[in-house]
Amino acid sequence: MAGKSLTRMAATIAMLAGAALTMAATTESFSDLVKRLQNEKPTYAKRQADLLGQRYDLANRPAAGVAMSDGKAVQASVRVRLPNGVSWDQLAALTPDEIRQRDLWPAGFYPLPHPHHEAGGMVFPQPTIDETKRQTQRDLARFDMDYDLPQHMLPQFPAPIYLTTRPDLGDVSKGQLVTLANFHALFKDALNPKQLEGLRLLVTPFPQQQFNATEDRRALTANQGVACFDCHTNGHTNAATHTVGDIRPNEHRHRIDTPSLRGVNVQRLFGSQRALKTVEDFTEFEQRAAYFDGDPSTAALKGVNPLERGSQVHFMAEFQALLDFPPAPKLDVFGKLIPAKASESELRGEAIFNGKGKCAVCHSGPYFTDNSMHNLMVERFFKPRMINGRLASADGPIKTFTLRGIKDSPPYLHDDRLMTLDDTVEFFNLVLGTRLSVDEKKDLVAFLYTL
Structure with missing residues (x-):
């Protein structure tokens, strides 16, 4: 001793x-x-x-009829600015290598530097x-x-x-x-x-x-x-x-x-x-x-x-x-929507979450997390570059955060680079290659608001 x-x-x-x-x-x-x-x-x-x-449209533009658990307005719509001459659907149709070679990765999807x-x-x-x-x-x-x-x-x-x-x-x-x-x-x-x-x-x-x-x-x-x-x-x-x-x-x-x-x-x-x-x-x-x-x-x-x-x-x-x-009155004890309490859009969004959107592969169970780590390999989409003192390159594995109460916790991702849940859906639509339609993205966001 x-x-x-x-x-x-x-x-x-x-x-x-x-x-x-x-x-x-x-x-x-x-x-x-x-x-x-x-x-x-x-x-x-x-x-x-x-x-x-x-990178972003930072205007104060709340979602109609959606609030955090004690009343603050939730910001709506995609805020990440697209490269000139390309739409989200056009971008989703490209391969990661095509996006990288043509330098089309949206600026707001790069790592966000510290102030x-x-x-x-x-x-x-x-x-x-x-x-x-x-x-x-x-x-x-x-x-x-x-x-x-x-x-x-x-x-x-x-x-x-x-x-x-x-x-x-x-x-x-x-x-x-x-x-x-x-x-x-x-x-x-x-x-x-x-x-x-x-x-x-x-x-x-x-x-x-x-x-x-x-x-x-x-x-x-x-x-x-x-x-x-x-x-x-x-x-x-x-x-x-x-x-x-x-x-x-x-x-x-x-x-x-x-x-x-x-x-x-x-x-x-x-x-x-x-x-x-x-x-x-x-x-x-x-x-x-x-x-x-x-x-x-x-x-x-x-x-x-x-x-x-x-x-x-x-x-x-x-x-x-x-x-x-926070309370989630539309969810049952298994984290599933109660049909009598949910809208048609929310129910469609739940189906996309568990199916085509691939969200539930990681965000599973009643707390919407698998308590694991996943490497999104976002560096597939861009060439490394220095941004305000931060080298944008590989992030490595990141934690699967729980999605319960997610509308109360903006901005999103591990470094705040995504301002809204709409931005988050667009980001993962590209990263996971799910090719969701405009209406499917709206329904998925509507479901995320219920969690």
């Missing part, structure tokens, strides 16, 4: 020494850093805005920044960049919370953003003490790469850090973005879509590369590495707080396992 302790101590000293050398090599003062990055900020913001404008991909790091939508500051006086704004997508394209904020243990309560958040300031008052009567402690830890900020007390942070004031629920707002998602910590070099790192934690109890793969098999593993990993871009030497100086597995990680995981999907 003594030998193991000495080995761990030596490793820690080496890690700290390496981090100290890195910090010592940084001679720029914090005030100079702020000034330099703020001067650069408009250039990168314009670069990203121009890219988004070239400033070379810098990376956590970036939060403005409503999260404003409400967190109002409740807790903690500032999640970055001085070097802002979030890039319009609020009407994002999930409802704050999102409702549904508990598997108390479905009778409906939204237990009562329309509030759950933070350290109000979690106890909201949940003290619905949770046992262990679950309540787990929730407390999920809303407690811990130092993170861009939000901490060191002078290479990206917040203007010394910062307590970031809480799990700052991204997974109310156990769901606010579409906050980041870059993965486990891919190098930087141009290959994926922009991260913050996935919803709803239904995490039925999922079996976690982490950006899905190498973690339990939510406990993922919770611990986030604290030890992901918060610091996979750099433990940096974490040692910024203030990493390793969580104790039995009395903290387990409690956090137990609360996460209570987060339920």
Whole structure:
């Protein structure tokens, strides 16, 4: 045991020494850093805005009669812009090699870069920044960049919370953003003490790469850090973005879509590369590495707080396992449409989902996931290219996310590149070669709205 302790101590000293050398090599003062990055900020913001404008129609155009589980409008129609002179049907009739050789892959189907991909790091939508500051006086704004997508394209904020243990309560958040300031008052009567402690830890900020007390942070004031629920707002998602910590070099790192934690109890793969098999593993990993871009030497100086597995990680995981999907009144216990409650279009869409559309090959069962990984090999359709600091090339395998409550979780795919479910259907129509008609695509989207 003594030998193991000495080995761990030596490793820690080496890690700290390496981090100290890195910090010592940084001679720029914090005030100079702020000034330099703020001067650069408009250039990168314009670069990203121009890219988004070239790729998408980002107008506020809601779907008629469709809303998220607590009322926010769902955005309708395909927003990805087509190459000049080609229709979706014409594109679907081509082979992947023909699309690649003729450079016809739609711009919005390429990987989406981070708002400033070379810098990376956590970036939060403005409503999260404003409400967190109002409740807790903690500032999640970055001085070097802002979030890039319009609020009407994002999930409802704050999102409702549904508990598997108390479905009778409906939204237990009562329309509030759950933070350290109000979690106890909201949940003290619905949770046992262990679950309540787990929730407390999920809303407690811990130092993170861009939000901490060191002078290479990206917040203007010394910062307590970031809480799990700052991204997974109310156990769901606010579409906050980041870059993965486990891919190098930087141009290959994926922009991260913050996935919803709803239904995490039925999922079996976690982490950006899905190498973690339990939510406990993922919770611990986030604290030890992901918060610091996979750099433990940096974490040692910024203030990493390793969580104790039995009395903290387990409690956090137990609360996460209570987060339920939103109600789906048109589905039966097997995840099938109840004919008396569904429209003809929705029923046709279900048949396409399970048949010609090939969706159910991966998105199966009552939770619409096979808990597996699949490589879509999208690189078949385009030649690698650099896009705002992100090298568009092979993505590799990605997780089959659950589709329950999917209309509450825009934008879509692992890196936010698809703005609407209509975009998602067009994307997979090409990738899977299903050649759906215009009417079949509309019916499929109508079915997805019921999940």
